[in-house]
Amino acid sequence: MTSSCGRSTRRCDPGAVTVESALVIPALVLFFGALLCGLGAFAAQSLCQDAARAGARAAARGEPAEEVSRVARDIAPGNARVEVGRDGAFVRVDVSVPSWATGVLGLAVEGRAVAHVEPD
Incomplete structure (x- = not known):
């Protein structure tokens, strides 16, 4: 059955x-x-790295820090923080984005580029 x-x-x-x-x-x-x-987060990381490279190229050409920040902000995600520093003949551009993933998942969303400043 x-x-x-x-x-x-x-x-x-x-x-x-x-x-x-x-x-x-x-x-x-x-x-x-x-x-x-x-x-x-990966897409934001790529944008931050591209923004840092563009900013470093602008700084290497001798652009002022305000212009370097503007160039980097144009490429970076909307709420990015851009820091420009100079150490002798080198310029460093750091671009970072605050993200909830940074604290929760431990993902750092940032990009850094260093360039040699061209002589005048």
Whole structure:
């Protein structure tokens, strides 16, 4: 004799699929959310590095610090912090973005570039 589930040796438990789905779907949502946050941090990291390089090139050409900061801010993400420093014949440009991922995940979203200042 077979049951309504089609098998005679196993008990039919239609609620098992619901419970498994209730456990798996939130885990998948968290996984994809973390994946998207990681991709966002990677994109911001790339923008910060590109901004630091552009700022360092401008500083190497002899542009004033305000112009170097403007060049870097044009490329960097919206809330980026730009710092320009000079050490002898070298100029350093640091671009960083405050992010919740920095504290929670330990991801630093920043870029740094150093360039040799060209002679006048």
